Amino acid sequence: MEPSEEAQSSQELDLEEITRKLLFLDKWREIFSCNRLGTNNTTSQNHEGDLISAGETEDGTGRPQPKGQGHLPSSRLCSVPKPSIISSKSGGFPVSLAMATKLRQTLFGNTIQVFSSDWTKAYFQFHEPFSDLAFALQVGKGGVRSIQMAVQGFIIKYLLFTRKGKDCNFLSLCRISKHDQDHTLAAALAGILWAAGAAQKATVCLITDDTYVAPTPGYSGDGFSERLQLFELSDKEATEKFIYDHLQCFKGEGCHGVILFLYSLIFSRTFERLQEELDVATTHLLQPNAGGFLCRQAVLNLILTGRASPHTFNGCQKGKSQEILHGVLTRSDIGYLQWGKGTSDDDRLSQVGSMLKTPKLPVWLCNINGNYSVLFSTNRQLLSDWKVERLFDLYFYSGQPAQKKPAHLTIDTHSHHWESVQHEDEHRPGRRFSPLEMVIRTKWRDATINWNGSVPFF
Known part of the structure; x- marks a missing residue:
């Protein structure tokens, strides 16, 4: 029996649909x-x-x-994208049980604790290129935020004051492409690691497809620290090129990018130097907090200054038990400002010294009530010419999702005859101050701050 025209047409449609799906697969x-x-x-x-x-x-x-x-x-x-896991045949040398154990002790003070999920998910990712936040990283919460914001400071430093042949103005920050973002991130990470290695060598940690360390009763594995491959580089430019070639290991989703950077920072500084720089008040780098981990000041100072100084005051001081506590010894390129509850019950130890308040370049990592942000100026002369410091502009990036562009502030440090009356009115009961204004006044005490039409952050 001949099939009807309708049945034949249906069979042809079915065949076409099957063929289409096979091609799609x-x-x-x-x-x-x-x-x-x-x-x-x-x-x-x-x-x-x-x-x-x-x-x-x-x-x-x-x-x-x-x-x-x-x-x-x-x-x-x-x-x-290039994969964020490299081959074990890529060179370098694998992590050992002794190294992994020492790494865990340096971070947590023991070999049992492992990173929380907010850490394992964190990596370095920019906002959209050619936008108001093209220069800015998307930041997480908790301890990873402080590291990402510290790196953000070096990104701004590179874009404004290190790049050759580029304008040092705010608009230039918004005009960078994805290619520029990649080069900037590589340069920022390499510069930090090179300084941590005392400008002699840097060590970069990447994850391979092989496992080198098996968990033991005294060491809890986390699934990636046991797969580390370490690469030592003896030249800053070579470090930057190596990181750029493996940038997906730091900026790819699921790559553990922030942890890899922290590992690289520790190995670049070496366990021996860290032991010398930490003190009885700070024996390891992370502290537990609400199910996660926060960075102690030593981590931030290591990023900012190249040394893991546990405190923010200048030089060294004696603690309550007459022990020697280590502060910041020299000025660095990126500064640090803090307002709110300090990290120590002793207010004297929580004070930020002039070494951090007055960096070589006008970029500051800000700790405002435990929230990290970046404050910066585009004028290189701001901290070297007192005349510039009388009236100047600052830009503020909080990293909050609601912020669509940096806040533009105008700072006036020149006293006027009417300010005494104004200050009396400002300090009346019930007057609220923006925490950002307060942290700025830790550097410029009597400054008046113009938000240029923006609503002050509280």
Whole structure:
């Protein structure tokens, strides 16, 4: 019996639908089977530096795929990020049990605690390029926020005062591309690690696809610290290039980027130097807080100054038991301001000294009631010419999701004859001050602050 025209038409439609779905599956199989998209007649190079011949690709495990699985004709227009896990054959040297144990003790004071989820999920990610916040990192909460904001200070330093051939103005910060963002992040991270290595060498930690340390009764594994590969670099430019080549290990989702940077910071400084710089008041770098971990001041000072000084005052002081406590010895490029409850019950130990208040460049990491932010000026002469300090502009980035562009403030430190009456009125009961205004006045005591039409942050 001949099939009816209606049945024949239905069969043809079913066949077309099946064919369409098979083609769709083949398309996605080709996308996910390759590490980098290329063309059939080219030879691509994977992230390990090993050549993969035409028709051979790798999946996420690093295993070669069978020949004959061609690439999409239009794949040259696409791009797939480099993986955040490198091959164990990439060089460097693997972490040992002794190193992993010492690392855990330096961070937590024991070998049992592991990072909380807010830490393991944190990485370095910019806002959209060519936007009001193109220069700014998207920051997390808790301890990771303080590290991201400290790195933010060095990003601003690089964009305003280190880049060659670029304008040092606020608009230049908003005009950077994704390419500029990548180079800036690599330069900022490399500069911090190089300073921590005493300008002699830097160590960069990356995660490999092999495990080198097995958990023991005295050491709890976390699934990634046992897979570290350490790379020592003896040149600052080489450090920057290495980080740039492996930038996905710090800025890719799920890469543990902030933790890897912290590990790199510790290994660059070395356990020996850290032991000399910490004191009886600070024996390890992180402290538990509400299910997570906060950075102690030594971590922030290590990023800002290259030394893990546990306190913010100048030089050294004696504690209540006459022990020697270590503060900041020299001025650094990036400063630090603090207002609100300090990290110590002794107000004397919580004071920020002039070494941090007056950095070489007008960029400050701010700790306002435990929330970290960045305050900066685009005028390099602000801290070296007293005439500039009479009336000047500052920009403030809080990192809060609600902030769509930096706040623009005008600071006037020149006293006027009517200010005494104004100050008396300001200090009447019930008068509220913005915490940002208060932290600015820890540096410029009697400054009047114009928000230029913005609503003050409380």
